[in-house]
Amino acid sequence: MIGQAVNRVDGPLKVTGRATYAYEYWEAGQPLYGSIVGATIGKGRITGIDTGSAERAPGVRMVMTHHNAPEQGPRDESIPFEYWRAQPVLTGPDIHHYGEPVALVVAETFEQARAAADLVEVEYRLGRGRFAFDEHEGEAYAPKEANAGLPTDTAVGDFDSGFGSASVRVDERYTTPYEFSMPMEPHACLVEPRGEDLIVYVSCQIVDAAQASIAATLRIDPSLVHVVTPFVGGGFGSKLGIHSETILAALAARDLRRPVKVAMTRQQIFQLIGMRPTSRQRVRLGAARDGRLTALAHDVTMHTNPDVEYAEQTAATTRSLYAAPHRLTSHRLTPLDLPRGTDVRAPGEAPGMLAVESAMDELADALEMDPVELRIRNEPTVDPERDVPYSDRHLVDCLREGARRFGWDRRCVTPASRREGRWWVGYGMSAAIRGHFQGPAAVRVRLTADGTAVVQTDMTDIGTGTYTVLTQVTADGLGLPADRVRIELGRSDFPTSWGSGGSWGAANSTTAAHRACLTLREKLLAAASGDTRSPLYGRDPADAVFADGSVRVGDASEPLSEITARIPEEGREAEGRTLFMGDDPNYSAYSIHTYGAHFAEVGVDVDTAEIRLRRMLGVFSVGRVLNAKTARSQLMGGMIWGAGAALEEEAVVDPRSGAFVNRDLAQYLVPVHADIPEVEVVVLDGYDDKANVLGAKGVGELGICGSGASVANAVFNATGVRVRDFPITIEKVLPGLPLMDA
Structure with a gap:
């Protein structure tokens, strides 16, 4: 039974509409509806708020602001994990970022709540906000640790000496934009009061964290909070913790003694749930003429919110990927008055591998060496920074099998040398690695x-x-x-x-x-x-x-x-x-990861520089597969996400207000069916007995790791144009496109 491609047992419920999501519960009877009013400035202070017109509007039962919101528990930084901490809202007049909730309007119907929310009038005193990353990058500081408790910096050997004496060197900078988790189901919550208890129907990924966070915020015993979330319509990290819609619904329901529903609009999700930080990454690779790395450094600077620190572990992936005697990695944070950074699918690996695997392709080009062979040549025998054995590493197998299946031997070595009609055609590849984590x-x-x-x-x-x-x-x-x-x-x-x-x-x-x-x-x-x-x-x-x-x-x-x-x-x-992995001796005695290899073919229009993905192949090693069908689906979804990160995804900040300009799915681009052609997923047989008794490891995020770099490297192979500022768009490729004969 384990490993078989069994159809989803919940599939019939979902396709017939019988799977109930957070906003769809009616057991509590007729609920009230809440609508969030967000700040229209990015930094400053509320100097006046007039709720009179809203309170007199039809059906309105409450307008909650910082003037009448109940006292809430503060964020407790001593709690190790962010998602279990209190998340207070409407606690004062200060505005920390654009869209921050300044009021909640509760009415008998959804339409009444939305209409009355527009009647709330707020006056502000503007503050001096820091919104542009480039202008404040020099203010970066070193956090105490990176996400997941990983070290901020690491150093092995003497990097400066190793890099300085290398025969071939790559020293390049790469930038990645703000990116968002955009689950199909919006962030929504229904709270039903039953005596002193609260029944919380909420879309969340970690029930225990939701219960603890709600209780800490409301200052009540966790046993009084009953979280219900049997079906979640996607999360991708954005629902690991609860957000303002949940706290506001709980506060209102307790006060009004009525069930209250609150859902974020799609535009509010862009401003209120957090995002993957923008990053500036410097990658330095030093190698001998035979391609063996002698020095490797990965330095990352990213944005953080001044009040809620988040250091995405962007350079951590590099620590276990390739052998090199001299090594450096670092993370730095630049405070900006923007929503906080948070875990977005494959936090760290997704943006980090986009840079490192692009740099490896640049090194292969400088060495005039096959990119697959370069990676195989730098395969470590033990974890190069922890100096412990790998539990079950089959990266080389993935690379070789992928090259064989993809037809990598047909790749043109010289960029911009293969043309099919109106299209330049190129191949690209990358490696993939992701740490396997274990929680209680x-x-x-x-x-x-x-x-x-x-x-x-x-x-x-x-x-x-x-x-x-x-x-x-x-x-x-x-x-x-x-x-x-x-x-x-x-x-x-x-x-x-x-x-x-x-x-x-x-x-x-x-x-x-x-x-x-x-x-x-x-x-x-x-x-x-x-x-x-x-x-x-x-x-x-x-x-x-x-x-x-x-x-x-x-x-x-x-x-x-x-x-x-x-x-x-x-x-x-x-x-x-x-057990928590910190209490399991295998996780200290071994370096436990999943692995993969990505291959991509692209076409680039010879006149317009339009980029079209033609095919993708991913070969993965994930230990024992629990379900062949769901594993393939997860890996394929990750590969598509990576292609979107390489070619489309980018949230743009208005430097005047800190608002995201393209805060809807019409302008924040993600791949659609027409963007994604044939995607082939291959999973190698495996069993990692150090990971757990079943030998299985996670697959949900591995597919995105390195996927975007394979696409970026294919664009270079097709055109000879190397884009280091992601996403790769027409205007970045067009100026360097090879000139065609008349």
Whole structure:
């Protein structure tokens, strides 16, 4: 069952509209509706706010501002992880960034709330805002640590000496723009008050974090907050923590003693949920004439919010990727009065590999060496900075298999030398690596009297297939058909996990489920072998086989339903757990990652410089695959995301106000079907026994890692134009396009 391409068990619910999302709950009865009013300046102070007209508007039940908002708990920086901290709103007159909530209007209908929100009049005193990254890059400072607790800087050997003595050197700067998670489901919340308790239907990725954050903000016991989120319409990092719509809905519901719904508009999402920081990256590579790296440095400067620090681990990927005796990496932050940076799919790896893998292509060009061979030549034997062995590294296998399948030997070595009609044609490739993380997770498996397995955990399904892989692992562990397994997710009353994010969700939850099944098997076998009514009485449990809904020991067998019908409930329930990676010795003794190789073919119009992606191939090593179909889908989605980052995605800041100019999906470009041709995904067979007992590792973010660089390198191969300021657009390629004969 594990590894098979099983269709999503929740698929029928979704395609028939029976999967209920946060904004769609009606069990609480007729709710009130809230509309957020955002600041129209980027820095300053509210000097006056007139809510009279809004309060007198039809259907309005409340207008909440900093004047009447309840007191809230402060952000507690001693809590290690941002998403578990309080997230207070409307706490004072100061404006920290454009769009920051300045009021919430609550009315009987959605339309009444939106109309009344336009009637709130706010006067400001403008402050001097810092909005332009280029103007303030010199103010950058070193944070205490990078995201996920990683070191800010690392140094091995003597970089200056190694780089200075290198026969061939690359020293280039790359820039990446602000980028956003844009899930299909907007950030939304319904809060229903029940006595002192709050039932919170919210779209979030980590239930435990949502519960803790809401409770800390409202200053109430976490046991009074009941989070419900069985289905999440995408997250990509933007729903790891809760946001202002949730806190505002909770505050209003407590005050009005009525259910309150609040959803962000698409434009508000651009200003209120945070984004991937813009970055300026300097990559220096020094190599001998044979292509072996002697020195490697990756220095990153990015934006941060002055009040909520975030240092995306952009240079951290480089630390484990290639061998080189002399090494440097660093992270610096430039404070700007913009929304805070936050985890966006593949935080660190996505922008970091875009730069490093472009630089490796530049080195290959300078050496006149095949880019695949250059990477193979610099394959390390141990982690070059931690000096520990890799758990299961198959990057070279990915590179070679990808080159074979793609037809890499047909690549023209000289850029701008292959033309097909009106198109310059080029090939590009890149390597991929991503750290595998493990977080604490608990899963409860219970057998009902009829032998059905019920699996419960607060783990979420953000569209990645959690319901399906948990079904497969549980069915495999208890020898049940898939239709005898029921998965219940996304409730704070269930056993706690770190939810979906960081590509840890599937491996964490399935490992915990597997362990729960093992414990439950022991209980069932003990009950059956010690029960004179059972055909298994007196049999050796060590020889037991669970299959087809029955337990067999030798020539004796008994249906699970008959065993469970005779034993008390505590005998047919078990819980399994995973540890935080810091408490698991394997994660200190080994360097545990996933790997891949990307290949891309592009066409570039000879006159207009229009870039068209023609095909992509990704070959990946992710340990054991839990579901071949969902894994392929996740990897393909990541590859497409990477192509968009290379060619389209870019949020533009108005330097006068700090507003994002293109804050809608008409102007913030992401790939559509016409942009993406054939995408082939290949996953190598594998099993990483250092990662977990199932041998499985995360796939959700690996697909984006390096994908954009393969496209960028293909554009160079097609045209000879090297663009280091992403995304690669027509106006950046056109001036350097080869001249054509008349």
